[in-house]
Amino acid sequence: MLNHQKNRPLFALVITGVMMSTSQAKPNLTTPVDMSVLHAADSGYHFIHQSFSASAPKTYSSNKNDGQTNTLQTYAKPRHYQVWLAIPKQPAGTYPFQTSKTSSKVLYMLDGNAAIDDLNTDLLRALSESASKDAPILVFIGYQTPYRFDVDARAYDYTPPLLSAKTGDKAAFKEDGRERLNGGAEQFYAMIEQEIKPWVYQQLGTKPTQEALWGHSYGGLFVLYNLFAHPDTYQQYFSADPSLWWQEGEMTKYWQAYQALPKSRLTDLAKTKQLRLTFSQSSKQAANTLDTQANTAKMPLSKQAFAEEVCAHFKESCRYQFFEQSHGEVFKTSLLESLQRF
Structure with a gap:
């Protein structure tokens, strides 16, 4: 956790106080979020x-040996998003805001409902009034639900297509052990780039010079997917306890594919991109997580090994940290720390 509070900025002190009371380990999926x-x-x-809305994901059909058709329809419905744009307030009389006074950086947060639920007025006010840095513009990408999570929608949106799938055949597929679809990260990436970001830029009147993405668990996978598959999308990436166990370590394949880029390209990216990895100690606990329990025996790389490899590549631009917390608790800890660091 954060230490050394003496002489720290007000916002850092507020963050520290809030982090000492973290979210419960098992997320509550039935209590409406506090949007006050x-x-x-x-x-x-x-x-x-x-x-915003997205059409139902494409599904596929396959023929069984008995000639019957098996059609994947476990989660084939549209997704409906609710996006909140939070802009630092300016002196009276300047709103609508002037471009010259608007912050030059934007932090996009996945699981926007839960992120809003974990913030409060004191924290946001301290962030907006911080004298040590420009207050960031905040974008909460949530779903049209009164709860913290839409577990089916995020399971599709945040998980990447299988890298081994043939081009043009990267359809949705059934998640191991669950009646829901995975593999829609490319479509979700396109929605953010083609619809959500243009709307944000329109409201601001300009494109910010610094953009960052934060996500937890499956959302942490989506952050890494953007970095490895679309590295020019953001300047900073905050991945909180990414589900590295997913599909027996599929994200490590994306990491390997990323390393196959031309050397000059890798060198440039390592200098211009920043990555922050935060991890729980859930592999040492019997934590009931939002997605599923990590199967470390199937992971080609442990959390520690993955963090060391990635940060060895990005060097000074990469940091990782483990917290003595459960998977669910790291959601809030990482979120608040990211707000402080960005």
């Missing part, structure tokens, strides 16, 4: 919201 911070007059931020 969106309407607080003294949060230091002005909130705008917009809805």
Whole structure:
């Protein structure tokens, strides 16, 4: 956890105090989230919201030996998103905001409902008033549900297509042990790039110079997917306890494919991209996580080994840290730490 509070900025002190009371290990999927911070007059931020939708993912059919057709329909429905844009408030009389006074950096956060639920007015106000840095613009990418998570939708949106699948055959596939689909990260990536980001830029009147992405668990996978498959998308990447066990370590294959890029390209990316990895100690606990329990026996790389390899490549641009917390608790810890570091 964070230490050395003496002489630290106000925002850092607020972050530390909140992190000492982290989210419960097992996420509550049935209690409505607290959205009151969106309407607080003294949060230091002005909130705008917009809805987006995506059509049902394509499914595939296969013939069994008996000639019957098996059609994958476990989760084949549209996804509906709710996106909140939080802009640091300016002195009275300047809103709508002037481009010259708008922050030059934006942090996009997955699981936006849960992220809002874990913030409060004091924290946002301290962030907006921090004298040590520009207050970031915040984008919460959530779903149209009153709860913290839409577990089916995020399972599809945040998990990447199988790298071994043939081009043009990267369809949705059934998640191991669950009646839901995986493999929609490329479609979700395209939605953010083609619809959500243009809307954000339109509201700001400009494209920020620094953009970052934060995600936890399957969301942590999506962050890594963006870095390895679309490295020019963001300047900073915050991956919180990514589900490296997923599909027997599929993300390590993406990491290997990334390393096959031309050497000059890798050198340039290592200099211009920043990565922050945060991990729980869940592999040492019988934690009931949001996605499923990690099967470390199937992971080609442990959390430690993965972090060491990736950070050895990015060098000074990469940091990783383990927290003595469960998988669920790291959600809030990483979120608040990312707000402090960005």
